[in-house]
Amino acid sequence: MSAPSLVIHPTQQVLVHGVAGRLINALADAQARRGEASVVLTGGRVAAQVYAAVAASPARDAVDWARVHFWWGDERFVPAGDEDRNEIGARAALLNALPVDQRNVHPIPGQGAFADPQEAAAHYESELKRVGEGDWPTFDVLLLGVGEDAHVASLFPHHEALRVVEPAVLGVHGSPKPPPMRVTLSLGAINSAREVWLVASGPGKADAVALAYGSVMGSRQASVEEAPASGVRGTEATRWLLDAAASARLSSE
Numbered sequence: 658m659s660a661p662s663l664v665i666h667p668t669q670q671v672l673v674h675g676v677a678g679r680l681i682n683a684l685a686d687a688q689a690r691r692g693e694a695s696v697v698l699t700g701g702r703v704a705a706q707v708y709a710a711v712a713a714s715p716a717r718d719a720v721d722w723a724r725v726h727f728w729w730g731d732e733r734f735v736p737a738g739d740e741d742r743n744e745i746g747a748r749a750a751l752l753n754a755l756p757v758d759q760r761n762v763h764p765i766p767g768q769g770a771f772a773d774p775q776e777a778a779a780h781y782e783s784e785l786k787r788v789g790e791g792d793w794p795t796f797d798v799l800l801l802g803v804g805e806d807a808h809v810a811s812l813f814p815h816h817e818a819l820r821v822v823e824p825a826v827l828g829v830h831g832s833p834k835p836p837p838m839r840v841t842l843s844l845g846a847i848n849s850a851r852e853v854w855l856v857a858s859g860p861g862k863a864d865a866v867a868l869a870y871g872s873v874m875g876s877r878q879a880s881v882e883e884a885p886a887s888g889v890r891g892t893e894a895t896r897w898l899l900d901a902a903a904s905a906r907l908s909s910e
């Protein structure tokens with residue numbers, strides 16, 4: 658498990674472009690090492706801006722997008738095509754703008770294809786094992802937003818999904834943030850990624866960031882149950898990438 662690092666960007670715009678540049682570099686580096694790369698996408702407002710910045714960046718051509726596998730860390734269990742799906746935003750801002758190989762795009766299935774989130778989760782786990790040839794693929798970069806309640810992916814404070822180790826992809830019922838049914842990677846699965854990046858922007862995230870990052874650094878005492886974001890670690894890097902507003906309460910920690 659890696660020690661967390663923190664980068665505070667002066668504005669949301671600098672954060673968005675900073676994360677976009679990092680992502681392009683990380684995927685290009687992974688391809689230079691191994692020929693292909695993988696990224697786990699997140700939902701959320703700032704992520705949508707990061708995706709648009711990647712798509713608009715002249716540096717994007719450093720990556721062979723046809724050799725990038727795209728996964729999702731969580732998905733809202735609503736019908737395919739529903740605007741609430743994280744997949745829809747990622748396709749609109751990123752995937753539709755890049756020369757991706759659709760065979761390497763792995764959305765979490767929605768309602769309709771499967772009767773309940775558990776079935777969709779089981780299907781996603783089998784897709785991960787299919788691509789990983791029996792094992793889970795090792796993700797190069799796993800992106801996470803941070804909720805106002807310090808949730809990550811669809812792992813919410815005090816929710817039973819936080820405590821599940823097996824299976825690694827979980828169906829979630831009773832999400833406190835709508836919609837109530839979701840599918841998410843477990844904390845253990847998230848923590849199998851080489852690099853985990855927690856991206857947070859704006860004053861609405863300042864309390865959650867202070868609680869979760871403060872607990873990681875020992876200045877606060879919240880458990881992972883209270884602040885799921887505090888339980889996240891990549892095997893090689895854990896990056897907290899914030900703007901000044903989201904970090905505003907850290908200085909008093």
Ligand SMILES: O=C1O[C@H](COP(=O)(O)O)[C@@H](O)[C@H](O)[C@H]1O
Pocket residue numbers: 699700701702703704731732733743801802803804805809810811834
């Ligand atoms: O519901 C979700 O919320 C979080 C955070 O979203 P934000 O708009 O507050 O940044 C997101 O990371 C997660 O993927 C999504 O399903």
